[in-house]
Amino acid sequence: MIVEGKQKIWADYQKDIPDDHYFYVRSCIRQSFWPASEVTFLDIVRNKLGKDFYENEYHTTCGGIAYHSDSIPQETAMTIIARQFALMHESGYENYVCSCITSFGLYTETLETWHEFPELEAKIRQYLWDSCKKEFAKPKYLAHASDMIYKFRFDIAKQMKFPLVNVKTGKPLKVVEHIGCHYSKMFPSKGFGGAEYPHVLVGMIEAWGGEVVDYPERRHCCGFGFRQYFVQGNRGYSESNTYKKFESMEPYEPDLIITNCPGCPYFLDRWQYVIAEQTGKTYGKNGYGIPALTYEEVAGLVMGYDPWDLGLQMHQVAIEPLLEKMGIPYDPKKKYQGVNGKDLGQPQCPSCIKSV
Amino acid sequence: MKENIIIIGGGAAGMEAATQLQKLGLTPVIIEKSNALGGHIAQWDKLFPAFHNAKDVVSKMFDNVKDIKTYLNTEVTDIQRNADGFHAVLSNGEAIDGKAVVLATGFDLFKAERKQEYGYGIYNNVITSLELEKFFRTRKDERINNPKKIGFVHCVGARDVKVGNTYCSKVCCTTALKQACEMKEVFPEAEVYTFYMDLRMFGPGYEDLYLKTQKDYDVKCIRGRVCEVSEDMDGRLVIKAEDTLFGKPLRMTLDLLVLMCSMEKNKSIDKIQQQLGVENNSDGFMQNRDMYLGMNDSKQEGVFVAGTCTAPKSLPDTIGEARSVAVEVFNYVNNK
Numbered sequence: 067m068i069v070e071g072k073q074k075i076w077a078d079y080q081k082d083i084p085d086d087h088y089f090y091v092r093s094c095i096r097q098s099f100w101p102a103s104e105v106t107f108l109d110i111v112r113n114k115l116g117k118d119f120y121e122n123e124y125h126t127t128c129g130g131i132a133y134h135s136d137s138i139p140q141e142t143a144m145t146i147i148a149r150q151f152a153l154m155h156e157s158g159y160e161n162y163v164c165s166c167i168t169s170f171g172l173y174t175e176t177l178e179t180w181h182e183f184p185e186l187e188a189k190i191r192q193y194l195w196d197s198c199k200k201e202f203a204k205p206k207y208l209a210h211a212s213d214m215i216y217k218f219r220f221d222i223a224k225q226m227k228f229p230l231v232n233v234k235t236g237k238p239l240k241v242v243e244h245i246g247c248h249y250s251k252m253f254p255s256k257g258f259g260g261a262e263y264p265h266v267l268v269g270m271i272e273a274w275g276g277e278v279v280d281y282p283e284r285r286h287c288c289g290f291g292f293r294q295y296f297v298q299g300n301r302g303y304s305e306s307n308t309y310k311k312f313e314s315m316e317p318y319e320p321d322l323i324i325t326n327c328p329g330c331p332y333f334l335d336r337w338q339y340v341i342a343e344q345t346g347k348t349y350g351k352n353g354y355g356i357p358a359l360t361y362e363e364v365a366g367l368v369m370g371y372d373p374w375d376l377g378l379q380m381h382q383v384a385i386e387p388l389l390e391k392m393g394i395p396y397d398p399k400k401k402y403q404g405v406n407g408k409d410l411g412q413p414q415c416p417s418c419i420k421s422v
Numbered sequence: 423m424k425e426n427i428i429i430i431g432g433g434a435a436g437m438e439a440a441t442q443l444q445k446l447g448l449t450p451v452i453i454e455k456s457n458a459l460g461g462h463i464a465q466w467d468k469l470f471p472a473f474h475n476a477k478d479v480v481s482k483m484f485d486n487v488k489d490i491k492t493y494l495n496t497e498v499t500d501i502q503r504n505a506d507g508f509h510a511v512l513s514n515g516e517a518i519d520g521k522a523v524v525l526a527t528g529f530d531l532f533k534a535e536r537k538q539e540y541g542y543g544i545y546n547n548v549i550t551s552l553e554l555e556k557f558f559r560t561r562k563d564e565r566i567n568n569p570k571k572i573g574f575v576h577c578v579g580a581r582d583v584k585v586g587n588t589y590c591s592k593v594c595c596t597t598a599l600k601q602a603c604e605m606k607e608v609f610p611e612a613e614v615y616t617f618y619m620d621l622r623m624f625g626p627g628y629e630d631l632y633l634k635t636q637k638d639y640d641v642k643c644i645r646g647r648v649c650e651v652s653e654d655m656d657g658r659l660v661i662k663a664e665d666t667l668f669g670k671p672l673r674m675t676l677d678l679l680v681l682m683c684s685m686e687k688n689k690s691i692d693k694i695q696q697q698l699g700v701e702n703n704s705d706g707f708m709q710n711r712d713m714y715l716g717m718n719d720s721k722q723e724g725v726f727v728a729g730t731c732t733a734p735k736s737l738p739d740t741i742g743e744a745r746s747v748a749v750e751v752f753n754y755v756n757n758k
Contacts, residue, residue, distance in 0.1 A: 067653060071535070071543035262538040282652040282660040317655050 067280065072263050079250075079260035083217050084207050089159035090119045091150060093166030094127040095328035096360075102377030103362040104165050107211055110365060114225060115218055119163070122153045130168035134292045140179075141193065144186075147176050148194040148202055155203035162205035163214060167327040170210040171248025174256050177204065208256075210249060212326035212361050216258055216266045219273040227370035230276030232321070233393035238277035239321040242356075243267035244288060244311075244334065246327025267324050270361060274368045276322075283314035289337055290329030308337035312349045312356075319351075322388055323358040331381075334358035339382045342419040353420035355383035367394060374400050386422040398422065425449050427751055428510055428520035430498055430691065433461020434483065434737060435729025435744045436526035441486040442748030448755060451518055452492040453510075455690065459484060459492065461528050463737060467558035470593075470600040471627035479737070498694050507724060521755050522724045523698065524747055525708060529685035529730040532579030532587070540575065540681055541651040547659050548651060548679045551594070554601055558608075569677035572605055573661060574598045574616040575648050580684030580734075581619060589705040591684030592734040595622045598682045599635045599643075606639040614641045615674070617648050617663055625736060646672075651679060685734040698725050708732045718747040726751055 092104050111117045128150065129143040154162050164170050180187035191202040215222070230239040245264045250257025259265025262285070268278050287294075289308035294300045311334070325331040338355040342348050350356045358381070359367075366376045373394060378385040379401045389396050404410045415421040427443050429436045432454030440450035458464065460483070466476040493512060500511040507521040534542035534550050542548045547565050557563040576598055580591035595618065602614045621643065623629045635641045646664040654660050659676045687706045695708065700720045703709040708731045711719035718726050728747035729740040 067657075068544055068546060074535075074543070075538060260538065263544065280653070282654050284652060285650060 075263050076259045076265040076268075079255065079258060079265070081209075081213065081256070081258060083209055083213055084161050085117075087118045087159060088120070088161045088163040088209070088214070089154035089157055089205075090121045090211070091125050091128075091162070091164045091169065092121070093164070093169060093328050095131070095168075095332075096165055099328060099332045100360050100363070100377055100380060102375065102380075103360040106362045106366045106371060106376055107165070107215070110222070110362070110369065111214060111218070114369065115221055120157055120159060122157055125150050125153055128164070128166065128169040128172055130166070130172045131292070131296075133172060134168065135296055141186075141190065143172060144176050144179075144190045145193040145197060147173060148190050149198050149200060151203050151205060152194060152198070152200035154205060155201065160206040161209065162207070163209045163211055165211045167210065167246030167248045168329075170208070170256075171246075171252055173208055174253050177208065178253065180204070210257075210266075210326070212249070212266050213258060215361055215365055216269050219270050222365055222369060223273045226274060226368045228368050228392045228394050230271065230274045230322070230364075230368065230392070232391045234391070238275055239391065240279050240318060241271045241276040242279045242281070242284075242315050242318075242320045242323040243271060244284075244323060244325045244327075244330050244358075246325070246330055247287060247291075249326060267326060267361060270364065271324065274364070279315060279318045279320050281315045281318050283311045286311050286314075288325070288327070288330040289333040290327075295329075295333070304333065305337050305340060308333055309341055312338070312341065315356075316349050320356055321391060322364070323356055324361055324364050325358060326361050331358045331360050335382050339416055339419050343416065346418065348419050350383070350387065352387075354387050355419050357381060357383050357385050357388050367392065370394075372396070372400075374403070383419070384421045425755065426451050426507075426518060426520040427522050427524060427755075428453065428498075428501075428508060428518060429524045429526055430694065431461070431526035431528055431729075431731070432456075432459040432492065432494075433526065433528045433729065434463050434480075434740050435528065435731075435747075436461075436524070437483045437487050438741050438744030439524050439526055439728050439747050439751075440490045441483070442745050443751060444490055446748060446752045448521075448752065450490055450524075451520065452487065452490060453496050453498055453512065454492065454494050455497045457495050459487065459494070462531070462552075465552060465555060465559075467555050468600065468604065469737060470596040471625065471631040473600065473604075497690075501694055501697050503698075503724070521758070522726060522751050524726045524728055524751060525691065525695070525698075525700065525720070525731050526728045526744065526747075527688045527691040527731045529734065530688050530690075532585075532591075532683040532686050534578055534681045534683050536585055537578055537582075537681070539650050540578065540648065540679070541653070541659075542681055545651060545653045545659060545679075546657060547677060548681065551597055551601060551680055551682045554605075554680050558601075558604055566678060569605075569609060569612055571674070571676045572602075572609070572612050572614045572678045572680065573648070573659075573674070573676045574602055574614070574680045574682060576616065576618040576621075576682050577647070578681040578683050579686065587684060587686065587705070589734065590622060592622070592624075593736050594682040594684060595620075596625070596628050596631065596736075598680075599623075599631055599641070601680065602641040603631075603635055603639045606641065614639070615676075616641060616643050617646055618643060619645070619647060625738070644672075648679075685730055688731065691731070698722055700725055700727070703732070705733065718743060718750045724754065726754075 129146040133143040254261035294304040443450040
């Protein structure tokens with residue numbers, strides 16, 4: 067591996083991101099899968115970094131899942147997106163940041179399509195007025211939320227309490243990074259580091275003390291891939307993709323997987339249970355799995371957020387071995403407590419993959 | 423010195439054009455930006471299809487131009503048309519006048535790192551066809567350490583919309599097969615694979631080379647492009663490709679991957695080309711006046727083109743063009 071080669075590519079694919087004042091839109095999937103990630107993001111940027119990130123209660127899904135599943139035509143998705151942009155404009159913002167990778171890909175695709183086909187933009191402008199009576203506007207800048215954490219990764223490092231280091235050995239944790247396909251594979255210039263060697267998550271890992279694992283199936287799909295999962299008959303493809311990745315990363319003995327897509331952490335997490343059920347194989351040490359976390363969860367962990375406030379109990383793979391490696395204190399009794407200490411009851415745990 | 427013919431470029435086309443112009447009684451002057459004549463071909467070890475030593479061919483060309491005035495490490499920094507022809511200012515401070523200008527500026531090799539998915543400059547064991555040729559000449563390259571499994575990727579930077587080059591680079595297919603055979607000779611135990619889109623064996627003896635590659639050298643030619651290269655824990659290369667004849671994706675672990683880099687327009691001549699009013703064609707190379715009967719003429723009077731500055735060409739094609747440009751220039755000077 068020639069590190070300088072990667073550094074050159076990373077230098078070629080940099081984006082000039084505005085420092086402040088963003089209109090933030092959540093992800094329909096992530097709010098279900100990892101509800102605390104978005105809350106953590108807003109807390110970090112607003113309260114730890116002192117930035118202005120505004121969100122509007124009237125925003126909706128971007129339509130990405132339906133669009134990529136061929137359930138709605140492109141014009142419908144574009145009109146939904148035009149409405150989101152109109153909300154941004156009405157709220158007095160010009161910079162738009164989204165939580166979801168699929169949304170980021172679709173917003174980028176839409177803006178590029180409008181640029182190339184102005185007649186389509188004019189059509190959508192009319193659709194927006196006819197359906198919502200809203201004024202058409204486009205953002206001056208479009209970012210993904212992981213771009214923001216990447217931009218502020220060194221500011222986060224200054225507030226870091228638990229670096230990505232094994233406190234028992236003093237060695238950096240070995241971290242697998244997995245980028246959502248829609249982050250930069252469609253438009254390499256729109257992602258930090260481009261499509262082949264993205265830097266957006268690598269930069270976070272390195273800034274926070276970890277060591278990046280580069281393994282042969284690094285670029286391979288996590289297993290979500292929309293049709294691979296949404297079409298029930300295809301779910302074997304979904305699982306086999308995930309299986310292929312874990313078989314490839316296994317020899318490197320990673321401690322953690324960090325992702326920036328709604329689906330990736332979900333499938334990399336849940337399929338580990340299914341693989342264990344089907345084959346008896348687990349990829350972490352001592353019968354555990356490898357935690358697959360969102361970048362907000364990792365940022366929260368290194369900054370000292372309570373693991374249960376970060377929602378890490380929502381993961382199938384037990385997080386406790388990672389917390390112990392990082393020396394992060396946690397109260398096992400609070401794992402399944404809701405707001406104000408309400409006991410939510412302990413879920414049934416599988417026996418094929420170890421849980422705490 | 424009004425009969426001077428200014429030849430910009432001292433590669434195969436420039437040297438051969440100068441040789442023929444001298445034989446025709448004119449006074450060619452070669453201006454070469456690098457420190458030696460010979461261009462790309464001087465870096466080659468053997469030539470397809472019959473494995474001739476490139477050195478033998480280049481040596482003869484050197485002999486032919488030894489009495490011709492040559493400027494090395496010199497570029498044309500400014501060129502103006504005047505009543506007698508052209509006035510060129512050189513980077514060494516000198517100036518020369520000429521009746522005509524021959525652009526024989528050759529090509530640039532496609533920069534393999536632009537195809538990021540192939541990992542050149544990222545993974546140690548990904549090399550270019552030029553680097554392999556250097557290994558054949560010197561037998562020194564620490565990356566080539568008794569490889570057991572070797573892959574060649576055709577069309578790197580050619581026939582590729584993604585990098586903006588839709589043309590065929592013409593010589594890469596034959597070069598890949600030549601180099602594959604040579605690798606089998608150096609490493610007889612190695613398994614050698616080539617990944618191609620189409621095999622374009624257009625010249626005399628080329629198809630024979632293709633058959634020989636498979637029958638005598640047991641090189642396996644796979645019709646499909648490599649889409650991704652990565653590295654495993656041992657530093658071996660893991661490639662993904664598609665075998666379009668079987669209709670199946672494939673994954674393979676290799677010790678060495680050779681990228682057959684295409685030809686691109688030599689952009690270092692752009693300023694002078696612009697001063698001379700010579701346009702580019704749709705592939706980005708220089709535009710000649712007519713592809714059949716004016717292939718050595720630019721659209722500008724007194725400005726001629728030869729060799730790979732107008733399109734990718736093999737060495738025989740280049741030499742043929744260099745000879746024909748000499749005749750064109752001779753006729754132009756004598757009829758003026």
